[in-house]
Amino acid sequence: MTWHSTCSGAPCKRSRYFYDVDGNCRADYTLGWGPLIVGSNHAGINAAVARQLEKGYTYGCQHIAEIELAELIVDSVPGVQQVIFSNTGTEAIQSAIRIARAHTGRDKILKFEGHNHGWLNNVLVSYRPKIVDSTLPQATCGGQPESEFTDTMVLPWNDIDALKDFFHRHGHEFACVLTEPVLANSGSCMPRPEYLETLIELCREYGAVSIFDEVITGFRIALGGAREYFGLEPDLSVYGKALAGGFTMSAVGGRAEMFEVLRDMRTIHSGTYNGTTFNIVAAIETIRELRKPGTYERMNAHGKAIAETLTASAAKYGLDAAVSGVGTVFSVHFGVKQAPRDYREMTRTDMETYGRFRAAMLDNGVQLLPDARWYVGTQHDDAVLEHVMEAIDASMKETMGCS
Ligand SMILES: Cc1ncc(COP(=O)(O)O)c(C=O)c1O
Incomplete structure (x- = not known):
């Protein structure tokens, strides 16, 4: 994947992507730990x-x-x-x-x-x-x-x-x-x-x-x-x-x-x-x-599509995974078949594998939070979704050591 190379042009608009000090451009699902629901530079x-x-x-x-x-x-x-x-x-x-x-x-x-x-x-x-x-x-x-x-x-x-x-x-x-x-x-x-x-x-x-x-x-x-x-x-x-x-x-x-x-x-x-x-x-x-019509429907559909891709991709490479939450804020849990229902259950999920997946996602041009929580905003459009879906498949494959 080439997404994370230095971006100077077309698909990168500052409102949708995260730029690091080296000039790498990544799709951002951290949203500053939540606030950036309409993107930066709005x-x-x-x-x-x-x-x-x-x-x-x-x-x-x-x-x-x-x-x-x-x-x-x-x-x-x-x-x-x-x-x-x-x-x-x-x-x-x-x-x-x-x-x-x-x-x-x-x-x-x-x-x-x-x-x-x-x-x-x-x-x-x-x-x-x-x-x-x-x-x-x-x-x-x-x-x-x-x-x-x-x-x-x-x-x-x-x-x-x-x-x-x-x-x-x-x-x-x-x-x-x-x-x-x-x-x-x-x-x-x-x-x-x-x-x-x-x-x-x-x-x-x-x-x-x-x-x-x-x-x-x-x-x-x-x-x-x-x-x-x-x-x-x-x-x-x-x-x-x-x-x-x-x-x-x-x-x-x-x-x-x-x-x-x-x-x-x-x-x-x-x-x-x-x-x-x-x-x-x-x-x-x-x-x-x-308040603009359709805003929450679009964000939720985006998040739901990612959640489905995450669980399908985990199944494809032989990893148990479940997703909890709603489309605009959700968490992915590795190593369990059912989403946890409280803090005690949450502590039993496999965060070590998630850490490796997150590192692979970073290499594949997607910025994620360390605690497996994903935030979706209005800036996440279909172009970002397409990229994230590809990144999930590639990263899951790397994480599970599949060639
Ligand atoms: C549910 C919840 N309440 C309160 C806070 C504290 O907010 P702040 O970091 O703006 O002080 C946070 C911060 O993450 C939070 O997640």
Whole structure:
């Protein structure tokens, strides 16, 4: 294959491909770990940001574009009546937790194994540790004092009985339950039928706030994220990544009632850069692009075609493989016949073989993430698909040592 040689011409447009420092050009399925859902160098985003740079970088007070973005989000996402803005997903998660605590007057939070909610100590627990049968949180890395996560409890995900049992014993103590609605960070595992519904219902019954962390799924698995995809309305949802197409923007949205604690000053949401203008206008342009008819159908069809090629090619060269997730974000699992349903199952997949496959894909002109997650964007057209399908076959053959 010749795709990865230095590109100067026709098929390479910067919006669709990844260029490294040596001038290699590759089809990119990392999308900057998710945000680049409409590609880099998007003409509409560039123009809006350029216009805004001439007007002002940040104002330190509410501005008209913030209102426009808020209205666009409310119009795009089912059940979101009000939003607040921050910069990163990590910050927005903390805002959601604070709102939940102020709303309930409780301190404890519940999260699930393998779920990532940003890099702060109260949530970066039991994310990539070895499995332990305990609801006590396990630090994910060095430098995390236990005193900073004593109010966090952890359960295995996708287990309705464990969730019910936990709530019956401790439900009244908890301010909120945080979940990725699709476990994108640990294998793109889909929720079992009724799991998310049960979680929301239990939260309502016990007076806890249900929070969907949609930093990955928001504006990705559907325009209205998991709320639209699953037809569910948790109390709060958190957005980041795809929301602003690569600019540093995040949001918390939900029922207007949830934001009462900010209006009556029971708590605060502050931050010098929460309304930084070019992030806001980038988000407006991204959402406008995503709202164009047929956008999600095309992205999903693209992702589905890759997923089918991956499993067919693995079978052809004698490797067990399964794919989980949806067309716009999915994970491929080697060494298993069925897609994992939670973090524990995900840790049993063959990442060593995936590592070799990923290296072969890089040589064959396709840039992939190390954790076997693939992101699809509007920039992935039929020409890219054709190339990726060829690359998958060639790379699978090399990985399996077939001549
Ligand atoms: C589901 C989820 N929540 C929160 C975060 C944190 O977002 P950020 O990296 O923007 O702080 C991430 C980051 O990858 C994420 O995947």
